[in-house]
Amino acid sequence: MTRTGLRAVEEWPDLVPYLLAGSGQGHNLATGMPLVHPPVAELVRSAFRRAVEDASFTRRVSLYHGVLGDPELRERLARLYGEHYALPVTAEEVLITPGAQAAFHAVSALAAARGRRVVFFAPEYPGYRTHPEVRYDMLLPEVVEQGDREFRYLPPAGRLDPDVGAVIVSRPANPSGNVIGDAALAALAGECASVGALLVVDNAYGPPIPGLAYRDMGLPWGDNVVCVQSFSKGALAGERLGFVLAPAPVVRELGELQARVATFPPQLVQFAAAILLRDGRYVELCGGELRDAYQERHRLVRDRLAAGLTVPYRVHAVDGGQFAWVRLPGLAGRTAELFFTLLDRGVLVAPAAPFYLPHLHDDPHARQCVRIGVTAPAEAIIAGLDIFTEVVNEHG
Numbered sequence: 172m173t174r175t176g177l178r179a180v181e182e183w184p185d186l187v188p189y190l191l192a193g194s195g196q197g198h199n200l201a202t203g204m205p206l207v208h209p210p211v212a213e214l215v216r217s218a219f220r221r222a223v224e225d226a227s228f229t230r231r232v233s234l235y236h237g238v239l240g241d242p243e244l245r246e247r248l249a250r251l252y253g254e255h256y257a258l259p260v261t262a263e264e265v266l267i268t269p270g271a272q273a274a275f276h277a278v279s280a281l282a283a284a285r286g287r288r289v290v291f292f293a294p295e296y297p298g299y300r301t302h303p304e305v306r307y308d309m310l311l312p313e314v315v316e317q318g319d320r321e322f323r324y325l326p327p328a329g330r331l332d333p334d335v336g337a338v339i340v341s342r343p344a345n346p347s348g349n350v351i352g353d354a355a356l357a358a359l360a361g362e363c364a365s366v367g368a369l370l371v372v373d374n375a376y377g378p379p380i381p382g383l384a385y386r387d388m389g390l391p392w393g394d395n396v397v398c399v400q401s402f403s404k405g406a407l408a409g410e411r412l413g414f415v416l417a418p419a420p421v422v423r424e425l426g427e428l429q430a431r432v433a434t435f436p437p438q439l440v441q442f443a444a445a446i447l448l449r450d451g452r453y454v455e456l457c458g459g460e461l462r463d464a465y466q467e468r469h470r471l472v473r474d475r476l477a478a479g480l481t482v483p484y485r486v487h488a489v490d491g492g493q494f495a496w497v498r499l500p501g502l503a504g505r506t507a508e509l510f511f512t513l514l515d516r517g518v519l520v521a522p523a524a525p526f527y528l529p530h531l532h533d534d535p536h537a538r539q540c541v542r543i544g545v546t547a548p549a550e551a552i553i554a555g556l557d558i559f560t561e562v563v564n565e566h567g
Contacts, residue, residue: 179507181524181532183297189519197517198555202544203345205404205493206468208461212406214453218443231438238430239422240267240414241441247448248400248414255379256390263419266426269436271375271401271413276301277428278337278371278397287336287368292326294496294526294536296345296373308335309528314536316485320477322498323488324349326359333366341373343384343491346526346542350377350490353389364395369421375401375413376492382458383465384491394418397425402444404493405457410440465493468545471552479560482567495543498536501567505538513562518555 180186190201222228239245245265253260268274279302282289288306291299300307312324324347331338338359343350351359356372363370372391376383381404390398398416415425447453472495473486487496502509506522513520523540524532531537547555 179505179524180510180522181507181529183300183525186521186525189514190521197514197519198551198558199519199547200543200552200555200559201519201521202547203493204544204546205406205408206461206464206546207406208456208464211453211456211461214447214456215406215443218446218453219439221446222439222442225442227442228439231442236435236438238426238435240265240436241438241445244414244441244445244448247445248416251379251448251454252390252416256392258390258392260392260416261419264416264422266415266417266422266429267436267441268413268415268429269433270411271373271399271403272298272301272411273429273433274397274399274413274415274425275299275339275371275373276432277425278339278369279305280428281369281424282336285336288334290331290335290338290368291528292324292338292340293528293531293534294346294523294540295339296341297525299339299373307528309531311531311534317488320485321488322485326351326355328358328362331362331366331368335363335366335368337369337371338363339371339373341375342388343376345373345376345492346494346521346523347487347496348489348492348494349487350384350386350388353391356391360391360393360396364393367395369395369397371397371399373399375399376404378458379454380457381405382454382462383493385462385466386490390416397421405453405461407440407444410437412436412440412444465545468493468549468552469495471549472543472545472556475553475556476560479557479564481564484563493544493546495545496540497543498540499563499567500535500539502539502563503567506541507538509541509562509566512566513559516558516562518558518562520559 245262249260249262283304291309292312293309316322360370402412485498507524510522521542523537527537
């Protein structure tokens, strides 16, 4: 309940049960499930077959292995990212994780051990807040309007102090799809370095794996920069395989923290991923056909909003990822309350409030924005957005 006594979804734990149950209820426009692209999925299936049939299978699944991950996979990832971004990445600077989420928990544990805060820029994915002993803080971004229908978030400058142990940003962002520009990200890395903080970049949608960015982007690199990557959007979400690119001392420290919980990541999926990277087909499909499929869904969402909404609205510039972030500046009330009106009509969306810390819930964007996923079936997107626009038009 809100202070007004109305039902509302304002915290991430309030929203998650609906996300988990939403696949069988009406039109789920809140989904965070990735698109399943059959050619990519078939490559993954083939890689697992080859992994199981390989002479090393018994050794891989029957014995214990190193904390930092499969040597072949680490070497191939170092080469792939080094070549793609023209950076001197080595295998010693790669850590394999049991999902990207494990890396963020390790970063939080590192900040907790040092007694320092972890900072985000609103709005940001709530799943990073995993550690009960960490002080999490959130700063509001600069908002720049672009044309008649778009806007963009820019990271605030000069707001960090020596109490900050890490700044975490998603790029492309969940929920907004924002890609912080290379120059702004480099400046942020420098500001973090000046106060002894890590800059942790969640590149789960970025190139080359899975390559779901629609704006050119480089990869930050430095002694205080940690880049977290994931295979999830490339047909491996169910296997929970992630990896970190960072300076070797940071990789070792994060590996030690990870080992206290997981010892080492599962072996078979690591071997399958290494097989996928033995030629360029997997990366090519992810950055080509899969990326195009996501872009087409974004266009569908934009077109339905433009055709249906008669009230003022703006959409964050689509730089990448799988979400549209829509602002409704004339809305009467909050999207945290509108959530239930839409749910009663059979449409599930994600209101803005859970992507903000509570002290920022009165910010206009926390009140007026909504996250719409683009990976539901096209017919569900069309039907769901037709209801969404009708309801929004009724509520301002």
